[in-house]
Structures are given as C-alpha cells and as structure tokens.
Amino acid sequence: MADEDVFDVIVIGAGPVGENVAGRAVRGGLTAAVVEERLAGGECAYYACIPSKALLRPVGLAAEVSRIPGLELRGPIDTAAVLARRDKTVSHLDDGGQVGWIENVPATFVRGRGRLAGPLRAEVTTPDGDTRALRARHAVVVATGSDPYIPDVPGLREARPWTNREATSVQQVPKRLVVIGGGPVGCEMSQALHALGAHETTMLVRADRLLDRTEPFAGELLANSFQESGIDVRFGRSAVRVERPVPGGPVTVHADDGSRFEADEVLVATGRRPAVGDIGLETVGLEARGPIEVDASMRATALPDGWLYAVGDVNGRNMLTHMGKYQARVCGDVIAARAKGRPDDLPALRDTADDRGAPQVIFTDPEVCAVGRTESQARADGFAVRAVEYDMGAVSGAYLQADDYTGRAKMVVDDGRRVLLGVTFVGPAVVDLLHSATIAVTAEVPLDQLWHAVPSFPTVSEIWLHLMEEYGL
Amino acid sequence: MADEDVFDVIVIGAGPVGENVAGRAVRGGLTAAVVEERLAGGECAYYACIPSKALLRPVGLAAEVSRIPGLELRGPIDTAAVLARRDKTVSHLDDGGQVGWIENVPATFVRGRGRLAGPLRAEVTTPDGDTRALRARHAVVVATGSDPYIPDVPGLREARPWTNREATSVQQVPKRLVVIGGGPVGCEMSQALHALGAHETTMLVRADRLLDRTEPFAGELLANSFQESGIDVRFGRSAVRVERPVPGGPVTVHADDGSRFEADEVLVATGRRPAVGDIGLETVGLEARGPIEVDASMRATALPDGWLYAVGDVNGRNMLTHMGKYQARVCGDVIAARAKGRPDDLPALRDTADDRGAPQVIFTDPEVCAVGRTESQARADGFAVRAVEYDMGAVSGAYLQADDYTGRAKMVVDDGRRVLLGVTFVGPAVVDLLHSATIAVTAEVPLDQLWHAVPSFPTVSEIWLHLMEEYGL
Numbered sequence: 049m050a051d052e053d054v055f056d057v058i059v060i061g062a063g064p065v066g067e068n069v070a071g072r073a074v075r076g077g078l079t080a081a082v083v084e085e086r087l088a089g090g091e092c093a094y095y096a097c098i099p100s101k102a103l104l105r106p107v108g109l110a111a112e113v114s115r116i117p118g119l120e121l122r123g124p125i126d127t128a129a130v131l132a133r134r135d136k137t138v139s140h141l142d143d144g145g146q147v148g149w150i151e152n153v154p155a156t157f158v159r160g161r162g163r164l165a166g167p168l169r170a171e172v173t174t175p176d177g178d179t180r181a182l183r184a185r186h187a188v189v190v191a192t193g194s195d196p197y198i199p200d201v202p203g204l205r206e207a208r209p210w211t212n213r214e215a216t217s218v219q220q221v222p223k224r225l226v227v228i229g230g231g232p233v234g235c236e237m238s239q240a241l242h243a244l245g246a247h248e249t250t251m252l253v254r255a256d257r258l259l260d261r262t263e264p265f266a267g268e269l270l271a272n273s274f275q276e277s278g279i280d281v282r283f284g285r286s287a288v289r290v291e292r293p294v295p296g297g298p299v300t301v302h303a304d305d306g307s308r309f310e311a312d313e314v315l316v317a318t319g320r321r322p323a324v325g326d327i328g329l330e331t332v333g334l335e336a337r338g339p340i341e342v343d344a345s346m347r348a349t350a351l352p353d354g355w356l357y358a359v360g361d362v363n364g365r366n367m368l369t370h371m372g373k374y375q376a377r378v379c380g381d382v383i384a385a386r387a388k389g390r391p392d393d394l395p396a397l398r399d400t401a402d403d404r405g406a407p408q409v410i411f412t413d414p415e416v417c418a419v420g421r422t423e424s425q426a427r428a429d430g431f432a433v434r435a436v437e438y439d440m441g442a443v444s445g446a447y448l449q450a451d452d453y454t455g456r457a458k459m460v461v462d463d464g465r466r467v468l469l470g471v472t473f474v475g476p477a478v479v480d481l482l483h484s485a486t487i488a489v490t491a492e493v494p495l496d497q498l499w500h501a502v503p504s505f506p507t508v509s510e511i512w513l514h515l516m517e518e519y520g521l
Numbered sequence: 522m523a524d525e526d527v528f529d530v531i532v533i534g535a536g537p538v539g540e541n542v543a544g545r546a547v548r549g550g551l552t553a554a555v556v557e558e559r560l561a562g563g564e565c566a567y568y569a570c571i572p573s574k575a576l577l578r579p580v581g582l583a584a585e586v587s588r589i590p591g592l593e594l595r596g597p598i599d600t601a602a603v604l605a606r607r608d609k610t611v612s613h614l615d616d617g618g619q620v621g622w623i624e625n626v627p628a629t630f631v632r633g634r635g636r637l638a639g640p641l642r643a644e645v646t647t648p649d650g651d652t653r654a655l656r657a658r659h660a661v662v663v664a665t666g667s668d669p670y671i672p673d674v675p676g677l678r679e680a681r682p683w684t685n686r687e688a689t690s691v692q693q694v695p696k697r698l699v700v701i702g703g704g705p706v707g708c709e710m711s712q713a714l715h716a717l718g719a720h721e722t723t724m725l726v727r728a729d730r731l732l733d734r735t736e737p738f739a740g741e742l743l744a745n746s747f748q749e750s751g752i753d754v755r756f757g758r759s760a761v762r763v764e765r766p767v768p769g770g771p772v773t774v775h776a777d778d779g780s781r782f783e784a785d786e787v788l789v790a791t792g793r794r795p796a797v798g799d800i801g802l803e804t805v806g807l808e809a810r811g812p813i814e815v816d817a818s819m820r821a822t823a824l825p826d827g828w829l830y831a832v833g834d835v836n837g838r839n840m841l842t843h844m845g846k847y848q849a850r851v852c853g854d855v856i857a858a859r860a861k862g863r864p865d866d867l868p869a870l871r872d873t874a875d876d877r878g879a880p881q882v883i884f885t886d887p888e889v890c891a892v893g894r895t896e897s898q899a900r901a902d903g904f905a906v907r908a909v910e911y912d913m914g915a916v917s918g919a920y921l922q923a924d925d926y927t928g929r930a931k932m933v934v935d936d937g938r939r940v941l942l943g944v945t946f947v948g949p950a951v952v953d954l955l956h957s958a959t960i961a962v963t964a965e966v967p968l969d970q971l972w973h974a975v976p977s978f979p980t981v982s983e984i985w986l987h988l989m990e991e992y993g994l
Contacts, residue, residue, distance in 0.1 A: 118602035129591035370978035483957040505843035509956040
C-alpha cells in the first residue's frame with residue numbers, strides 16, 4: 049500500500065455529476081481527485097442520455113418528414129448507420145476525452161473502485177488490484193449514481209434481461225422485444241428499438257397509463273402514437289414469471305392476466321436505485337440502504353461534522369442528469385466556500401430547483417416535457433390551483449411545423465400569487481420550448497410579467513399566449 | 522349613403538392586429554366594427570409570415586435530414602407539393618374563416634376601403650362603390666399595416682418587381698432570381714426560392730453583411746450557409762438601374778460596380794413603410810407622412826382629445842406581427858378601460874415589450890433569433906455591458922440534433938444590475954428556444970435566478986448553462 053495522497057476534495061464517481069463537483073471546487077481554489085472504476089463520463093455519456101437520444105433523433109426526424117408534403121424518405125431508417133452514429137456519440141466507449149476534461153480542470157483522475165474508508169478518507173482498488181489510500185482535507189463527495197432496478201419476478205434475473213445499458217448499446221436489434229415498464233426509459237427505448245427493427249414490441253405497463261408521473265394527457269397522447277405505429281401497449285399488466293430455457297435464446301414473459309409473450313429480448317425499465325452498495329458507508333457509521341439524505345447544500349444530514357456530501361442520483365433528490373449536474377455546481381461551490389471561510393448561505397449555494405420542480409424531457413414522438421408540479425401534485429401540496437390547457441395543434445406555428453400536429457399544453461397556476469407551479473408540453477419539437485417554462489417556474493415570474501414576454505409569430509411558442517388568454521389575461 | 526352606423530370602436534384594417542384590437546375591446550364590454558378592403562387576416566396570413574414559413578419548413582427539414590446519417594431523401598424537394606401545402610396554409614386566399622372569427626368575437630365585419638372622416642368618424646367605400654358612414658363612441662383604431670418599400674432605382678418600378686406578396690404566392694418558381702436586400706424577407710425568400718427551383722439566385726446586399734440589425738455573427742453564419750448552398754451573395758452592392766424591355770420577360774439588374782445580372786424575376790426586399798396613404802388622416806388634421814406616433818397605450822400623440830389609436834406596423838414601433846398583436850391586446854384593453862371608466866394606468870395597459878426589445882425570428886437554415894438589444898445597441902444606449910458568446914455546436918444537445926451542428930449564441934448583460942439586455946441564438950432548431958430569452962429579457966429575471974433554471978440534458982437549451990458559466994456564474 050502506497051502512502052496516503054491528500055486532496056482538498058475527493059469525489060467518488062466520475063459521471064457528469066462527479067466531474068462537475070470537481071470542476072467547481074477547483075474553480076473555487078481547491079484541489080480535487082476524482083475516482084472512477086468504470087468509464088469517466090458515467091452512465092449518461094455511454095449508456096443513457098447520449099446514446100438514447102442518438103437512437104431517437106432519426107426516428108423523430110423521420111416522423112417529422114412524414115408530416116411534411118414535398119419530402120419523402122428513400123425507404124426505412126438505415127439502422128446500421130444510426131448505430132454507427134450512436135457509436136460515435138459515445139466515443140466508441142473510450143473515455144479518453146472525459147479523462148482529459150478532468151485533468152484539464154485540473155483535477156487528479158484516479159482509475160479504480162472507490163470506497164469510503166472512515167472520516168475524510170477513501171481507498172481505491174485499482175484495476176491491477178492495488179489499493180491506494182486517499183485523504184481529503186475538506187470533503188468527500190459520493191457521486192456514484194444509480195443502478196437499474198430489477199424487480200423480483202421469478203426467472204427474470206436468470207433470463208439476463210436488458211436494462212438501459214444493453215438497450216442503448218444495442219448492436220443487433222431484436223425482432224421481438226418485451227419491455228417491462230412505462231416510464232421514460234421504457235417509452236424512449238420502446239419507440240427507438242421498434243423503429244429500428246423490433247417490429248414486434250410489447251410493453252407491459254403496471255399503471256393505467258404511460259409516464260404516470262406526468263399530466264395524464266401526456267401518457268395518453270404518447271400511447272396513441274405508440275399504438276398507431278404498431279407498438280402493443282398492455283396497461284395494468286405486470287410480469288409474473290419469465291422463462292429463458294436456453295441462454296441467449298427466446299424468452300417468454302408471463303403476465304398477471306395469464307397472457308404470455310415470446311420475444312428475443314426482454315428489457316426491464318422499472319426505475320433505478322441509488323448506488324450505495326459496497327462504497328464503504330459502514331466505515332463512517334451509515335447504512336447502505338436507500339439514498340444518502342442531504343440538505344440543500346448536498347451535505348449528508350446524518351454526519352454532524354459535515355465533511356460528507358452526496359450528489360446526483362445517489363441522494364435520491366431527482367434522478368436526472370441535468371439535476372445532478374446542477375446539484376454538483378451547488379455542491380462544488382459550497383465546499384469551496386466552506387473551505388475558504390467564505391459565506392455558505394448565498395442563494396447560489398442552495399438547491400432551489402429541486403424544490404420548485406425539476407424539468408424533465410422525454411425525447412419520444414411526440415416529445416413530452418414538463419417542469420414543476422402537475423395539477424394533482426400542486427393540489428396535494430395544498431396550493432390554490434387553477435389549471436388551463438390548450439390544444440397545441442391549434443397554434444399557427446404548430447400547424448406550419450407539421451400537418452396534423454398533435455399536442456397539448458397545460459399550465460398550473462398558484463392562483464393566489466399568480467405564479468406558475470408547473471407547465472407541461474406534449475407535441476413534436478417542444479423540448480427546447482421547455483426552458484421558457486423552467487425559467488418562469490423556477491424564478492417565479494408573475495403571470496402579469498409573462499404577459500409582456502411576446503412569443504414570436506409564427507412559432508410553437510405562441511402556445512404561451514393561448515394559455516395565458518385561457519387563464520383570463 | 523345609408524344612415525350612420527354607430528359602434529364603440531371602429532377598427533380600420535382586419536389584419537391580425539385589427540382583429541385582436543376588436544377581440545380585446547369586445548371582451549372588455551364594447552361593441553366594435555372592423556373594416557377591411559382586402560382579405561380579412563391581413564398581409565401576414567396570406568402574403569407574409571404564414572406562406573413564407575410554409576415554403577421554408579420543408580427546406581429546413583431537408584437540411585436537417587442531410588445532417589443525420591440513416592435517413593435519405595428520395596430526391597429533391599417536390600416543389601409542387603410544397604406550393605400545394607402553402608396554398609392550404611393560406612386557405613386558398615379565402616378569408617371566410619377569418620371573417621367568421623371576427624363575427625364570432627362578436628364584432629361587425631365591414632368589407633370595403635376604410636378612411637377616417639373627421640373626429641370619431643370613418644367612411645367605408647364598399648366593393649360595389651357605395652359609401653357607408655360609421656361613427657365611434659369611444660375610439661377609432663388605425664391598423665392598416667404597411668406596404669413594401671420600392672427604392673427609387675431607375676427602371677425598377679417599370680419592371681414590376683416582386684415583393685413579399687409575389688414571392689410568397691409564387692406559382693412558378695423562376696429559375697433565375699435577383700433579390701435586392703439582405704434583411705429578414707430577402708434572406709428567407711432567397712433561401713426558400715433557391716431550394717424550390719431558383720437555382721441561379723443572386724442577392725444584392727447594400728450592407729457588408731446579411732441581417733445588419735442583428736449581432737454580426739448571425740449574418741456571417743447565414744451567409745456561409747447561403748454560399749455553401751450556391752446562392753450568390755454580393756455585399757456592398759446596390760442596384761442602380763433595371764431593364765425589362767418585354768413585360769414578363771427577362772430582367773437585367775445593373776449594380777453600382779458595373780456588374781449586371783440577368784434574371785427571370787427581381788424581388789425587392791428593402792423594407793416596409795407604414796400604410797398611411799389615402800386613409801383620411803387629413804380629415805383629422807394629420808399629415809399622411811411616416812408612422813402615426815403613439816404613446817405606450819397606442820393612442821396617437823398628435824390628437825389631444827385622444828380618440829385615435831394606431832396599432833401595428835402603421836405606428837412604426839416594431840414591424841413584426843407578434844408585436845402588432847401584442848400592441849393590439851394593450852390597445853383593445855386600454856380602450857375598454859377608458860370607455861368604462863376603469864383605471865387605465867395598469868402595467869398591462871402599457872407597452873413594455875417594445876421598449877425592452879421585441880423578439881424576432883428568421884426561419885432560415887440556420888435559424889436566427891434574437892430578443893432585446895445587440896451588444897452595440899446596448900453600448901450605444903449607455904449600459905455598462907458585458908457580453909459573452911458560446912459555440913452552440915459544442916453543446917451536447919446540439920451535436921445530437923445534427924452532425925456538424927453550426928451555431929452561435931450571445932448574451933448581452935447589464936453588468937450593474939446583472940440582468941439580460943439581449944440574447945441572440947443562431948443555429949438549427951433554435952426558434953422555440955428564443956422564448957426563454959424573451960421571458961428573461963422582458964421580465965428582467967436576474968442572472969442569479971436564471972442560474973437555478975436548469976436546462977434539461979441533453980437539449981440545445983443547455984446553451985444557457987454555458988453562457989452563464991462563461992459570464993462567471
């Protein structure tokens with residue numbers, strides 16, 4: 049065992065979250081080490097956000113072309129070309145660029161399995177089996193992310209189901225696919241793989257709709273689109289048994305109504321769990337169960353002396369890459385402020401976005417995006433709510449964008465303060481419209497000021513005008 | 522001549538602006554008549570915004586397809602299909618739907634040429650030559666829009682040049698086209714017509730760049746795109762003489778450097794002028810010269826007793842459909858408030874958007890959109906400015922959107938107050954991103970609050986994060 053290496057901050061996990069903690073802490077005048085066992089850049093860069101969008105983009109674009117007379121595609125999507133582009137977007141699973149980014153911060157990149165090893169200490173098991181001891185002067189940050197959750201269905205684990213990793217890194221698209229789960233990952237991967245060759249795609253969705261944490265119409269519009277394209281969506285159905293007698297051979301999924309589905313692969317998309325296993329939490333007196341609870345500065349609330357932070361999926365606040373990166377900026381800045389004796393109670397050093405509602409985007413066709421609370425969440429939280437909806441297809445900018453544009457928007461208003469609590473847009477080409485709502489919701493811009501923010505004609509953004517007129521402005 | 526018809530409000534001009542004045546005034550409890558000589562719906566619906574976007578959408582979409590491996594178009598754009606879709610978007614020049622909208626307000630639609638006829642009075646020459654007298658109890662609103670400006674170039678008028686009207690209603694795309702002007706209309710129509718068959722397109726641009734009221738990089742990126750696609754852009758060149766010996770035959774445009782260009786049509790896109798001719802301004806003691814000056818409630822400042830309003834292009838504040846519609850909402854509401862004795866000094870009854878900066882979108886490839894002041898305008902206005910730029914192609918969401926995504930963004934900050942004065946985005950698929958900037962600029966959301974508005978990953982909206990990091994947040 050080598051001597052102890054000392055840094056101001058040690059970050060365990062080099063996903064986008066860990067990278068950003070290090071970047072901000074170093075910008076604040078500290079030294080940092082970032083430890084990663086697998087690929088620097090994390091799940092997002094190689095097996096989640098990036099490749100899934102690379103797979104979905106041509107699918108969405110082909111749908112756009114089908115809605116504009118005068119353009120015609122020369123045949124189906126060329127799956128091989130799409131996969132080749134996907135490979136490029138994930139840098140062919142080479143993390144040299146990401147390691148270079150970290151070293152350029154500058155921070156020290158340590159390749160290996162990182163674990164806590166008592167207060168302000170970590171140890172790293174390097175790829176060649178050595179152990180390296182690290183000590184932090186100010187903070188250790190856990191940014192280990194999350195793992196896919198595999199439900200306890202008899203035969204499922206043994207069948208070696210696909211998760212987001214196998215789906216996004218697909219080399220040979222299975223002809224027959226069963227997808228368990230109707231959340232964002234299940235929806236995105238069903239649509240992408242179906243369009244790229246999984247002609248027989250069946251979704252088993254336990255809830256009575258897709259995307260059951262968003263406004264009901266979002267899941268309904270998406271289900272219409274899926275069903276029109278030939279995806280078989282079964283609502284209220286759970287898998288109860290899975291059989292795969294020959295490894296790599298056909299797999300049979302039995303549902304709770306007695307129906308059964310044979311497929312070439314089964315994809316499990318039933319959520320993720322904070323990755324707290326085998327990271328040494330027991331060495332600092334914490335249990336490796338559930339998310340690591342943190343305060344608004346990302347400091348673990350269980351340790352009174354305050355040197356341990358947890359950022360991103362592992363703290364369970366909001367399992368979205370952009371929210372993890374946001375938390376990372378907060379955390380890196382606050383660690384630097386505390387280390388340097390600067391004020392640590394500035395608004396910038398407090399997570400306000402998680403509370404007011406994080407934005408989320410689902411890159412399906414139609415796209416689904418939302419920020420803040422749904423109407424039912426807002427009512428449950430005790431707000432005096434007034435909500436208005438509008439058909440996005442009736443907006444001039446939308447019907448220029450596409451023939452038969454189908455979409456819907458909703459605005460949830462705190463009627464007392466006349467500020468927005470939440471906004472949902474569903475339709476083609478709305479993902480970058482969402483940021484207008486994110487600003488309005490997060491900064492609590494009063495409706496009477498939003499009224500003077502004029503959407504350009506003829507863009508889809510004019511939905512704002514219609515929503516506000518519906519509200520009575 | 523029939524008896525005088527009396528309404529609370531008389532609106533001259535049934536473009537989107539006049540329609541919206543009537544809509545808001547009636548909502549406020551008044552009666553209204555709307556007079557229109559040509560098509561209800563106005564220039565925008567038939568000869569400007571709507572058809573130009575219908576022509577541009579397939580062009581932009583084809584460009585998007587060219588940047589995504591795995592999709593291929595079956596050949597060039599089918600111009601006939603695009604023109605047929607354009608015809609549909611302009612309702613085949615039938616304004617029945619728009620007249621229905623007005624009657625549904627409910628307001629009275631009067632077909633004919635409307636003119637002021639003394640205080641609170643108007644007269645209408647109907648299509649069959651009758652004259653109808655109208656009297657307003659509270660207000661007359663001029664919403665006559667604007668006309669294309671044809672510069673005083675020898676031979677130009679005689680050559681019967683195209684304006685936006687002929688370009689957007691094109692039935693047979695000319696093979697050879699000369700475009701005079703490098704502003705929004707010149708740029709949009711050059712790109713659309715070039716892609717739809719005007720293979721020899723030459724632009725004569727007096728300035729040294731395209732779009733010379735926007736940030737310099739906008740025009741530069743657009744010119745690169747034009748030149749790559751084969752449009753011949755000549756900077757610093759004006760037309761000095763035009764010859765068209767045979768009506769409808771070839772036209773020759775002579776430039777000020779002695780060069781000459783033969784074409785099948787010449788399109789003049791050198792701006793617009795308020796339509797104040799022959800609308801009876803002299804009957805109320807005003808000159809028919811230049812825009813009708815108005816205050817922030819759209820009331821003509823020249824008439825002390827305050828019954829005359831001018832809204833939209835005709836007041837010269839901001840010649841954009843959405844700004845005209847916005848002014849119309851302000852004006853309709855303020856007329857109703859004044860008529861009913863309600864307070865007329867509410868923020869909602871004052872145009873604030875024109876002052877802080879109207880948004881503008883140019884639907885070319887790349888798209889160009891901006892709101893508020895450019896850096897040079899902000900400096901000229903005396904602000905303590907700090908401006909930052911960022912390469913949009915370096916945003917993850919952008920390179921997923923398109924291979925070789927080319928674009929640029931700029932944020933102009935009032936460094937003292939830390940609020941945004943202006944934002945410019947140039948690149949594919951940014952038009953609906955603009956509204957986030959419009960809210961930030963118009964509502965003066967402080968940067969330190971914008972910092973908590975987290976853009977979703979991986980969208981183009983993350984440009985916001987990069988801009989703010991560049992600024993030092």
